[in-house]
Amino acid sequence: MALLQISEPGQAAAPHEGKHALGIDLGTTNSLVASVRSGSAETLPDAAGNMLLPSVVYYSAQGVPQVGNAALTLASEYPLDTLQSVKRFMGRSRNDVAGSEYQLGGGEEGQVRFLTSAGEITPVEASAAILNVLAERGRNTLGADIDGVVITVPAYFDDAQRQATKDAAQLAGLKVLRLLNEPTAAAVAYGLDSGDDGVVAVYDLGGGTFDVSILRLDRGVFEVLATGGDSALGGDDFDALIAAWAQQEYSLQEPEPAQARALLTAARAAKQALSDVEQVNFTVPGLPELTLTREVLEGLVQPLVKRTILASKRALRDAGVATTDIDSVVLVGGSTRVPLVRAAVSEFFGREPLADIDPDTVVAVGAALQADVLVGNKPDSDMLLLDVIPLSLGLETMGGLMERVIERNTTIPVAKAQEFTTYKDGQTAMSIHVLQGEREMVEGCRSLARFELRDIPPMAAGAARIRVTFQVDADGLLNVSAREETTGVETGITIKPSYGLEEDEIAEMLRASWEFAAEDMQSRQLAEQRLDARQLLENLQSALDQDGATLLETAEREALLAQMAALAAGQELDDIQTLKMATDSLARASESFAARRMDASIKQALTGLSVAQLDQLGEAD
Ligand code: ADP
Numbered sequence: 286m287a288l289l290q291i292s293e294p295g296q297a298a299a300p301h302e303g304k305h306a307l308g309i310d311l312g313t314t315n316s317l318v319a320s321v322r323s324g325s326a327e328t329l330p331d332a333a334g335n336m337l338l339p340s341v342v343y344y345s346a347q348g349v350p351q352v353g354n355a356a357l358t359l360a361s362e363y364p365l366d367t368l369q370s371v372k373r374f375m376g377r378s379r380n381d382v383a384g385s386e387y388q389l390g391g392g393e394e395g396q397v398r399f400l401t402s403a404g405e406i407t408p409v410e411a412s413a414a415i416l417n418v419l420a421e422r423g424r425n426t427l428g429a430d431i432d433g434v435v436i437t438v439p440a441y442f443d444d445a446q447r448q449a450t451k452d453a454a455q456l457a458g459l460k461v462l463r464l465l466n467e468p469t470a471a472a473v474a475y476g477l478d479s480g481d482d483g484v485v486a487v488y489d490l491g492g493g494t495f496d497v498s499i500l501r502l503d504r505g506v507f508e509v510l511a512t513g514g515d516s517a518l519g520g521d522d523f524d525a526l527i528a529a530w531a532q533q534e535y536s537l538q539e540p541e542p543a544q545a546r547a548l549l550t551a552a553r554a555a556k557q558a559l560s561d562v563e564q565v566n567f568t569v570p571g572l573p574e575l576t577l578t579r580e581v582l583e584g585l586v587q588p589l590v591k592r593t594i595l596a597s598k599r600a601l602r603d604a605g606v607a608t609t610d611i612d613s614v615v616l617v618g619g620s621t622r623v624p625l626v627r628a629a630v631s632e633f634f635g636r637e638p639l640a641d642i643d644p645d646t647v648v649a650v651g652a653a654l655q656a657d658v659l660v661g662n663k664p665d666s667d668m669l670l671l672d673v674i675p676l677s678l679g680l681e682t683m684g685g686l687m688e689r690v691i692e693r694n695t696t697i698p699v700a701k702a703q704e705f706t707t708y709k710d711g712q713t714a715m716s717i718h719v720l721q722g723e724r725e726m727v728e729g730c731r732s733l734a735r736f737e738l739r740d741i742p743p744m745a746a747g748a749a750r751i752r753v754t755f756q757v758d759a760d761g762l763l764n765v766s767a768r769e770e771t772t773g774v775e776t777g778i779t780i781k782p783s784y785g786l787e788e789d790e791i792a793e794m795l796r797a798s799w800e801f802a803a804e805d806m807q808s809r810q811l812a813e814q815r816l817d818a819r820q821l822l823e824n825l826q827s828a829l830d831q832d833g834a835t836l837l838e839t840a841e842r843e844a845l846l847a848q849m850a851a852l853a854a855g856q857e858l859d860d861i862q863t864l865k866m867a868t869d870s871l872a873r874a875s876e877s878f879a880a881r882r883m884d885a886s887i888k889q890a891l892t893g894l895s896v897a898q899l900d901q902l903g904e905a906d
């Protein structure tokens with residue numbers, strides 16, 4: 286008989302035959318692909334030798350979208366059909382996007398859609414077009430199909446943004462081994478994961494964004510201690526300042542759109558050249574030549590560089606570490622080539638940053654190293670990369686309270702379950718409201734999703750056992766499921782919130798949670814106390830409706846009703862103590878009624894039974 290063969294866990298089926306994995310940096314401005322070949326990670330060039338693929342996609346009425354430089358050259362002619370920086374729109378709804386240079390479609394809450402000559406295009410589709418080109422480059426270079434990819438995302442990407450990235454990969458027919466945080470990838474590229482424990486700061490200044498991340502390596506595991514930055518600060522802003530400088534030098538009032546673009550192109554070229562030389566010629570077709578020195582450039586961008594340092598300071602504070610605790614600083618992003626940026630970073634952190642690996646390729650290189658491990662080419666490697674969730678996750682309980690199920694800063698992947706119960710007798714459905722945040726009351730938290738668990742068998746309040754499980758996978762995606770334990774009915778949801786969360790919103794939510802901690806505790810206690818009161822009143826009322834007439838004397842009943850009315854009236858009081866005393870005293874006053882009901886129900890349960898059945902009951906004891 287043929288037996289099924291099972292290989293050792295972690296061991297590739299055929300170890301001599303390496304699998305083909307890619308690391309992909311799906312950037313806002315530029316994207317790259319890298320792969321581990323004969324032991325070292327290399328970025329893969331296109332046929333013309335370019336490593337960077339501009340993250341630009343052009344959609345015409347006919348045919349296949351154009352990606353990269355080809356699309357970039359069409360941007361000025363077809364601004365609405367040439368999608369740039371779509372990463373900003375990933376996992377976002379129209380509600381989240383304040384203004385845009387594009388014509389947007391799609392509902393208020395659903396995924397954003399760009400209205401192009403090729404019809405409505407989603408950011409996921411545009412990203413898939415970019416991934417397609419990179420994957421094809423990989424296939425051509427490696428001469429094989431791709432077994433899996435690691436795609437990098439900013440550390441602060443929320444569930445929706447991560448899910449959108451995965452959707453794009455799926456659309457491009459790629460198997461995502463995992464999404465990896467960009468700063469973690471950069472640290473991996475420098476081999477910091479195999480070093481001693483330590484703290485790493487990753488300073489990433491790209492085209493349109495600045496991200497700073499503080500990572501801690503602990504026994505071979507990376508944790509993100511804090512992230513910070515500015516989602517609207519990058520090399521593009523340097524270009525704009527240089528263009529404005531040129532405009533002033535030329536005494537141009539309002540340049541035509543075409544001229545404005547020409548100024549920006551010249552500005553970018555001059556800026557990049559000035560990273561290597563002290564002075565360049567600034568040339569714009571049809572205008573006299575200017576000279577731009579590094580000194581003038583530095584004067585222009587100094588305030589922006591300062592802002593990145595302030596954001597770095599905040600990230601360190603959030604992480605609870607001092608600059609002296611930092612063991613390595615890693616530079617990422619094309620804009621860290623600017624000498625002033627490097628100088629500011631080394632001055633602030635008090636050490637030379639690591640910059641041996643090209644800052645535009647370092648993320649892709651780290652992703653490739655990780656992909657190689659995950660695809661199974663290095664069965665001995667115990668590299669394990671962990672991230673943490675930035676805000677606590679939980680659900681709404683009675684009284685408008687947030688019950689945290691997974692605390693913030695918990696390392697992912699993680700799964701946690703908690704039991705909940707019904708509030709009312711005979712309740713057959715439960716509404717689950719998933720929240721994110723640190724505040725005690727629902728209003729202070731961010732609503733992620735709602736769903737309902739139905740078909741709970743009718744039981745007395747508090748008797749049902751509903752187990753709610755929160756699971757966050759390695760990519761930061763949250764899955765919530767609820768299961769009624771006696772019947773096994775279960776329902777769940779994968780959270781793909783319709784709107785995103787900016788890093789400064791995260792910071793704001795954290796700040797608010799500290800500021801209002803004491804107040805929140807008050808509100809929580811009050812809400813809980815009110816809930817106790819309400820529940821007692823409701824239970825007592827239904828007991829009175831059923832058995833009040835038979836089990837209580839008129840005087841007893843009236844005394845109870847009077848006390849209930851008093852508690853009901855005082856229910857909205859803000860005084861926790863008074864409310865608690867009134868509730869406790871009503872509970873005591875109703876004790877003998879409860880005891881009588883218990884006796885009565887036991888008697889009733891026994892009367893219908895035969896002697897044989899009673900014997901059986903006895904045996905079962
Ligand atoms: P992103 O992460 O946003 O995709 P990149 O890391 O590719 O961006 O960085 C792109 C930015 O880097 C652009 O603003 C570009 O002008 C800038 N850049 C590239 N090379 C240099 C250079 N030599 N000097 C200064 N800036 C540079």
Ligand code: MG
Nearest residue numbers: 312313491618
């Ligand atoms: Mg980048």
